[in-house]
Amino acid sequence: MPARKNSLQTDQIRSAVDAVVAEVEVIESFGKVIDHIAELSDLQINRFGICVVTADGDVVTGGEADHPFPIQSISKVFALTMALEAHGDDVWKRVGREPSGDPFNSIIDLERMKGVPRNPFINAGALVVVDMLLDREKPRHEDVAAFLAEHIGSDEFDVDPEIFDKEAKGGYTNRALANLAKSFDNFHHEVDDVLKVYVRQCAIALTCRQLALAGRYLMLAPPGGRKKTSIEEAHRVRRINSLMLTCGQYDGAGDFAYRVGLPAKSGVGGGILAVVPHVASIAVWSPGLDDNGNSLLGTIALERLSERLGWSVFGNLPPKDV
Template structure:
């Protein structure tokens, strides 16, 4: 039996979003954008945006919601969706499901566990997931890649691409990611050429979405795989629940526990400043602000989500 969607008081939501935007506007000198990746360090740090897509089909937005940003590691959720739909629990033979106590780009844990990444949302885990996606049979029946998946769920064919992140030969993602990919391959947990895996990885990280588009993209996670945009072979109820569980425990890197304590929602962040959060059976929420904390998560975005869940009573913990 399908779960019953939770109706949203639209007037209350609009008031909450307006008040949150007003509060974010008065916060100054809150940090800096990521400067370890080309194209991110020069973004204006006073930007803020929020969009809430409700299970009723409404969109409520505020701030710079039409400004595109690179989704970066949020793409890992969509790549994992493709991998799980194709192979199911076979994926977990090559990637773990536990939170990591190390930074998202640490290579130490990968060596400690002989090429098996701790979870799919840290960089080595995402690289193995990309390798799995590359290995799908030609008749897998799903979307070709993350971009195609997002085009379907957003309902638009003109998604952007931050060219500074990726060059045509795919070599701008950094030596550290290649080191992790090579280490995984040394332990026989990467089956394709490292450069092929890197190309797929940096291409999906470079996809640009607005807050509105990101909230639309996450709708399949909020209510049993249903997104209101037509049937999709890559999503179902069981899969969306599994993804939400992983987002809750691992989606904010080494800040996942703090995020669960403050916000209480499954979510995935990216160093481009975006966060996709899911209020199960209720809403898909996208926030964006490029200033980051020490774990690589958006500072204002986290604060805004904490205020939103408090105002709306959306924490999964009651």
């Protein structure tokens, strides 16, 4: 009987994913591509992919779920996880936990906060987190790529060389943020060393399938599930999810929480990683962005998927008929 229940739930997810893909295909407003990364500016903005990985291990895909894209700022979630594993709550002595209310690359806000970034998902916060990663002794994972390889179960992904080269040679605003943090003694390593690691993790290219697999740990195992999760890990994941909900969508986090109701982190490559605690990990991709820098079709798809399946951290509802 339990097997029948799990199968039925997977069928419902598959039907919902198919319906969302069909709806997205007829939407005529796709958003705009990021303009400061030339390698992303030529993408067809109506492209779309989605993957849902359930707590039982089922994988449901739709659209271009196996097309790789640079994860960009989604990498900040994995870097933060590694920093918290290594340093615990000491991370919060150098990075805040509040939404910024300013652009993700604001220099003014960092100066106002005397070198302490508002949260780990804006660029200044992510750079300080990478600086912390370089302080680790005998790290479990060498870098974000190694972390991803373990959680995906495969290292068959690449760093986009064109994006890495461009951002490594340029990235002047990030360089300015790092130097300003260093001027306030909130940076321990050389700016170029940190930037190289940061740009490399942002240029990692994953498919929706790989990204959803990588995010499985964020949903935690369901109560009574086979995978045992330590109390320490559970607390860490809950805190990361809370920051994804409040800070994960740049200045669109409040609207995203209202419309979708799930912890999520976006990237300007068009990807979004979302989490349904104890239930599923979801990755969507579409390169057209809204005014806040979040995937326009990706956000719409997650909104409609959460409505169809009744998923929300604010209280689940019965699934709608597909």
